[in-house]
Amino acid sequence: MQVYEAPLRDMRFVLEELWHDDGFGDIPALKEFDSDLMNAVLEQAAKFSQEVLLPLNRSGDEEGCHHENGVVRTPAGFKEAYDQFTQDGWAALSSDPEWGGQGLPERLSKLVEEMTCSTNLSFGMYPGLTHGGVGAIAKHATDDLKNTYLPKMVSGEWSGTMCLTEPHCGTDLGLLRTRAVPAGDGTYKVSGSKIFISAGEHDLTDNIIHLVLARLPDAPEGVKGISLFVVPKYIPKDDGTPGPSNGVSCPAIEHKMGIKASATCQMLFEESTGWLVGEPNKGMAAMFTMMNNARLGVGIQGLGIGEAAYQSAVWYAKDRVQGRSLAGPKYPDQAADPIIVHPDVRRMLMTMRANNEGCRALGAWVARALDAEKHADDPEVRKRAEDFVALMTPIVKALFTDLGHENANLAIQIYGGHGYIRESGVEQYARDARIAMLYEGTNGIQALDLVGRKLGAHMGRYLKSFFHPVSDFIEANKGEGPMKPMIDGLEKAFGALQLSTATIAQKGMADPGEAGAAATEYLRLFGLVAMGYCFARSTLISGMKLAFGAEDKAFYNAKIKTATFYFERILPQVSAHFLAIKAGKKSMMALADDAF
Known part of the structure; x- marks a missing residue:
């Protein structure tokens, strides 16, 4: 059963309490958005998501999009939901x-x-892509193009896409x-x-604005x-x-594993x-x-699916009665205990x-x-923030989607066998979540x-935006006290991250293949340490x-207990990743191609 209630209390925690002294300071330009206003927005967003989007999630998955004579129809209810979404200003x-x-x-x-x-990933992709297109046009286009397209794209009256991939090339x-x-008049004729x-x-919209990568006749080879x-x-x-x-057509849509209510199109x-x-x-x-905007957004997709999957699993674990607790019956008045006791x-x-x-933190x-x-008013703060976003973007995209x-x-x-059948609704989460590890650059590319x-x-400047606050936090909180085990664990994991960084830098200079062999393990190690810092x-x-x-x-008690579990049962994975990084590429590359 697809169960979801927005985790508003935890959202308020990360919004108002966790990062109030993160080093970026107060931002005068955003001062009008006080706690009351932001809480009101969260509550209304929760209501819309739970009452409008969630009921369409499973039905949209079952119906999917329809392609007839070049026209794509979204599933029943999506057009009405999108109209309400835009009219309400979301x-x-x-x-x-x-x-x-x-x-x-x-x-x-x-x-x-x-x-x-969390409530409808397929639906969320339509406005999400438009938001990314708005960012690119706003930053790089002429004023005429901005005036023509941005007002209608921002309102949601028109939508946007990003057109990169071709049948013979994806990442490359x-x-x-x-x-x-x-064309001789300042425009171009685009074909492909x-x-x-x-x-x-x-x-869903009256017009679709495509951002298309293409080559000019005299263009250099490659990405340049x-x-x-x-x-x-x-x-x-x-x-x-x-x-x-404008000579833009859709010959076909893809029949996919998941996100079936999101139209994935071949474009001509x-x-x-x-x-x-x-x-x-x-x-x-x-x-x-x-x-980059899309990669951060895809990371949030992983978190959204992860939260919905968790809540559905909690509901089932409390409802499903099977067996008895190993420590003796916990619910002796029932024929068996709910499986949450195991x-x-x-x-x-x-x-x-x-x-x-x-991930939310x-x-x-x-x-x-x-x-x-x-x-931010301070140029130094803006630069440090830019460095941090650049460093963390691949981590957010890959880590959040892996964990989702x-x-x-x-x-x-x-759910057991019930989870494997469509009736439960949770198998959709696995199908929908899988694409997030692939698009906008696979997690290996990240x-x-x-x-x-x-x-x-x-010269390693990006790393300072993360390493310095973590190091400062450890130094400020070392010593005896209730947090000693946690700070000691964080210090050990952070040390493994520093050593891994040095190992990759040293080996990678002599042989880039060594850096490539360590990349996935390193990203996960980095992400685990970052989450450990958040939990501490x-x-x-x-x-x-x-x-x-x-x-x-x-x-607050639950927050501490969850953090303790993380430090005792998840953060120790850092040691395994560190050992794999130290091992290098030799065993990975030992077999000849034709031996596979």
Whole structure:
């Protein structure tokens, strides 16, 4: 059974308590968004997600999208839900007020995204992609293009896509063949085919604005010869309404493992009119504005699925009666005990809970940095926030989606055979969660980005944005006291991260293959330490709240117990990853290709 109630108390904790002294300081530009306002937004978002989106999740999965003669229809109820979504202002939540947005902080917007993804991931992809397109156009396009497209995209009246992948090239975009030929009037004729284009065609909006990577006739080979173009489905008329068709078509949609209510399209551009975004042959820089936003968003998708899977598993573990506790009957008035009494079920539930709380805390820290990067008055703070976001983006994308899929699989395990059949609803979570580990750069690519680009960038400057606050926290809280075991554990894990970083830097300089071999283990190790830091901070704050007589004792006690489980049962995985990194690539690469 798909069960969900927005975890508002934990959301308020990470929003208001956990990161109030994260080093980014108060941001005057966001001062009007006080606690009362943000709580009101969270409560309304929870109501919309639970009452409108959740009921469409399973039905949308079962019906899927329909493709008939180039037209894509979303499942029953999606159009009405999308209209309500835009009319209520959710599409414009964190966008710039200059273009009709509400300008809310990213740290609030990301929590709303989580609720949307928990209740209906397929639905959430439509406005999510548009939001990324808005960011790219706002940062790189001309004023004319901004004025034409941003107001309607921000409102949700028009939607957006990102068109990168082609049948013969995915990650290696240097191989793409889509062409853009100057038309002589400042526009370009874009021709080519793209695949795996989420929301490439649908019936939710009046127009779809495609951001397309293509090559100019005289472009250099490889990624240095890629440009970015705005290519609308319909060319806007002078009055801002959709005009003539622009040679953009959808020959087919993909039949997928999951996210079936999200239209994944094959797209064909036939001399479609496009407008250059940014500089010629500099399209990758412009597209990365959209991709980095999307990667953080995909991480939130993993968290959203993980939370929904956890809540559904808790409901079942309390409801399903099977066997007796090994310590003797816990519910002697019943024929058997509910399965939540069994240690192995508790192991799975606690793992899921810790995964969610750790990811939510870490995601809130990154969202705080996004706000500082955009709005902080101090240039030094903005630069430090930018470094931190760059460093953490691949970790958030890969770690959150790995753990979200792990949670979905654990939910099925808790349901047993009932989890494997469609009636329970939890098998959908595993199918939906699986794509998040693949799109916007597979998690292996994220790991390569971390070790290949981020570690050595600017002589290791990015690392300081994480290493310094963690080191300072450990030093400030060392010594005897109730938190000693936790701080000792964090210090040991942080030491393994530092040694692993040095090992990869040393070996990678001599042989890049060594860095590649260590990348996935390193990203997971880094993520585990980051979550450990979040749990240690959570414990310190919760202990202080309890000591000063906080009313919400149950919440803070549960926070400490979840953190203790994390430190005793999950953080020790760091040691295994460290040993694997030290082992190097030799055994991994020992077999010849033809021996496989």
